[in-house]
Amino acid sequence: MSGWGLAGLAVIAFGPVTADVEPRSNPISVADLAPQLAAAQAVTSSAAIAQYRPTGFEAYKIWLVGRARQAGVRETTIRYIPGLQLKPRVMELDRAQQPRASTSRSFAPFAPYRRDHVSSVLISRGQSRYSAHWPRLSQIQTRYGVDPAVLMAIYGHETSYGSVTGGFDLLEALATLGYEGRRRAYFEAEFLAALKLIDQGVPRYRLKGSYAGATGYPQFMPTVALRLRADGDGDGFADLWSNEDDAFASIANYLRDAGWKPNVPWGTAVRTPATLNRSAIRSRVTAQRCPRVFQRHSRWMTVAEWRSLGVVPAGYTRLAQNELTALIEPDGPNGTGFLLSNNYRVILDYNCSNFYALSVGLLADAIARR
Numbered sequence: 001m002s003g004w005g006l007a008g009l010a011v012i013a014f015g016p017v018t019a020d021v022e023p024r025s026n027p028i029s030v031a032d033l034a035p036q037l038a039a040a041q042a043v044t045s046s047a048a049i050a051q052y053r054p055t056g057f058e059a060y061k062i063w064l065v066g067r068a069r070q071a072g073v074r075e076t077t078i079r080y081i082p083g084l085q086l087k088p089r090v091m092e093l094d095r096a097q098q099p100r101a102s103t104s105r106s107f108a109p110f111a112p113y114r115r116d117h118v119s120s121v122l123i124s125r126g127q128s129r130y131s132a133h134w135p136r137l138s139q140i141q142t143r144y145g146v147d148p149a150v151l152m153a154i155y156g157h158e159t160s161y162g163s164v165t166g167g168f169d170l171l172e173a174l175a176t177l178g179y180e181g182r183r184r185a186y187f188e189a190e191f192l193a194a195l196k197l198i199d200q201g202v203p204r205y206r207l208k209g210s211y212a213g214a215t216g217y218p219q220f221m222p223t224v225a226l227r228l229r230a231d232g233d234g235d236g237f238a239d240l241w242s243n244e245d246d247a248f249a250s251i252a253n254y255l256r257d258a259g260w261k262p263n264v265p266w267g268t269a270v271r272t273p274a275t276l277n278r279s280a281i282r283s284r285v286t287a288q289r290c291p292r293v294f295q296r297h298s299r300w301m302t303v304a305e306w307r308s309l310g311v312v313p314a315g316y317t318r319l320a321q322n323e324l325t326a327l328i329e330p331d332g333p334n335g336t337g338f339l340l341s342n343n344y345r346v347i348l349d350y351n352c353s354n355f356y357a358l359s360v361g362l363l364a365d366a367i368a369r370r
Contacts, residue, residue: 057086060179067188073195080171080195080204090168090176093211098182107296110330110355117157117359118366126156126367129244136245140232144252145262147343151248151255153364154350158219162244170194170207170215170222177213187213193222200226206241216240217247218254228253251350258349259342266347266361267325267340268317272333273310281309281327290352297340298327306339313339330358 061081068078130137130152137148159165174191178184190213198204209215213222217240220229229238232249239246281301287294304321306312311327314336319325325339338358347357 057179061175064175064178064188064191068192068195071192071196073192074199077195077198080198081175084172084175086179087168087172087176090173090211091180094177094180094182097212107330109332109335110358111335113355114359114362117355118362122156122160122363123366125161126152126363129155129161130367133244133248136232137248140245140249140252144249144256144260146252146255146260147266147364147368148248148252149364149368150266150343150347150360151251152367153360154251154347155217155244155247156363156367157356157360159217162217162247165216165219165241166209166211166214168209168211170209170213171204173209173211174213174222190222193226196226197222201237202241208241217244218251220250220254224254225250228257254350255346258346260346261342264320264323264341264343265318266344266357266364267338268319269314270306270311270327270337270339271314272327272329272337276309276311276333278333283326290348293348293352293354296328296330296354300324300326303339311337311339328354328358330354 061084065078065081068081130149133152134148137151140146140151141148155161171191171194174187174194177187178191194207194213194215197207207215210219214220215222215225220240225240228250229240230246230249230253231238232245232247233243237246238250240250278298281298283294283297283299285294285299302322302324303317303319306325306327307321313319319339319341323341325341327337327339329335329337338361344357344361347360348354350360351357
């Protein structure tokens with residue numbers, strides 16, 4: 001423990017939190033931190049922050065104290081910063097996720113992913129929770145206009161219905177990632193947001209999550225939690241870490257904010273004819289975000305226009321004939337295709353992966369057939 005150490009600071013937990021007991025991470029007195037906090041006063045102005053270059057994690061924590069002060073974080077919360085520890089495991093996991101350049105246009109098949117993420121176990125567990133929470137889910141649907149089965153499917157996909165929310169100490173993980181420097185501005189903003197969550201009454205011990213900073217039942221990043229967490233049960237506090245109804249309302253608030261259209265299905269499975277000219281329906285637009293994800297989508301056409309080309313729903317669909325949709329064939333021309341609505345793209349905003357969004361939609365459909 002360095003000279004900045006906080007006596008008894010809880011070390012990071014590797015794995016899900018199993019006890020609702022606050023670790024020994026209470027802030028020490030201002031007097032104990034006086035020399036270190038005084039040093040941070042020199043880096044509280046915008047000009048000084050722009051010029052400051054930390055040379056080690058201890059120096060970087062002084063920088064974070066200055067950033068926190070500039071952002072208006074309370075001193076009682078700032079006092080958690082000096083005892084934070086650098087986490088090599090977080091850096092190791094982050095580096096393993098760095099994208100590698102690829103010129104290949106080939107894609108992995110969706111079917112194996114679908115088997116794992118739209119399994120009978122996930123469906124049955126989702127249906128059970130859907131029934132148990134239906135009164136509150138119905139109210140949330142009225143308030144936000146979002147399909148409650150989609151909320152449940154995202155909850156199941158993100159954390160296996162709350163059972164796997166991540167055990168990394170959020171402040172330490174985000175400070176480590178900021179110090180590492182690959183995406184410093186991004187992770188520093190998330191770190192400051194996590195401090196502000198404490199300012200808003202979230203207990204320090206609640207801030208656990210993934211190594212990358214996603215936290216709570218919805219796996220929100222702290223900036224998203226600050227902006228969009230919502231009170232789902234009317235008790236006056238939006239608790240993403242132990243209240244499922246608040247989590248559902250928060251996910252609904254996120255999706256509405258991203259552009260969800262009420263009463264529009266995410267998509268539908270379709271049969272495609274052997275004569276379909278796929279070159280003619282290809283999208284000519286290059287997406288600014290997640291281009292490889294959107295590269296797999298056709299251009300937009302109405303359901304009626306798709307029908308005229310012989311692309312027809314594989315079963316009953318609630319998609320209106322004038323609804324604009326795009327076609328995706330995740331397992332190639334010989335597999336099942338899907339027409340995707342605007343709401344599918346909203347799910348992509350939650351996690352920009354076609355496999356993720358498709359499995360959320362299919363899981364939601366299965367849950368709703370309870």
